Amino acid sequence: MAQAVAEALLNKKGEDVRILSLRGLSLIADYFVLASGTSRPHVQALYEAAVDVFLERGIRPRIEGAEHRRWVLVDGGSVIVHVFHEEERSYYGLERLWSDAPEVPLPSPAPAP
Numbered sequence: 001m002a003q004a005v006a007e008a009l010l011n012k013k014g015e016d017v018r019i020l021s022l023r024g025l026s027l028i029a030d031y032f033v034l035a036s037g038t039s040r041p042h043v044q045a046l047y048e049a050a051v052d053v054f055l056e057r058g059i060r061p062r063i064e065g066a067e068h069r070r071w072v073l074v075d076g077g078s079v080i081v082h083v084f085h086e087e088e089r090s091y092y093g094l095e096r097l098w099s100d101a102p103e104v105p106l107p108s109p110a111p112a113p
Contacts, residue, residue: 001057001079002031007107008049009035013042015086018095019104030078032098036089040069043083047072050081 002019009017014035023030033050037043047066054061054076062075071088074081082094 001053001076002033002104003107004057005033005050005053005076005079005081006035008053009033009046009081009083010106012045012049014046014083016089017106019106020095020098020101021104022098022101025098025101029075029080031080031104032094032101033079033081034084034089034094035082036084036086038086040085043069043072043085047074047081047083050074050076050083054079 006017006019014037017033017035020032020034021030022032035046037046047063051061051063051074054074059076063072065072070085071092072083074083
């Protein structure tokens, strides 16, 4: 699931997309998927892409922060997606807070036709 979400974010030109494995570190989720957007419309496109991945798999995620589109959290249960505007990502520094979480390799891009 985390890989599918990351792929959707990359397809929408999400910046600095990362998957962190929280297994054994947290009870709240197995994975965080993080991405940055360059504008509020971009952040919206990114979090909507994440929501679509969950809905396609029969998961109805909870969404917080959508009204401001600065830091939107999409909670799909075992996978939590954080979509940030660039400044918020730098300010809150989730990667620093979860520095002990191993990073999962991103999906390989699809070959060009």
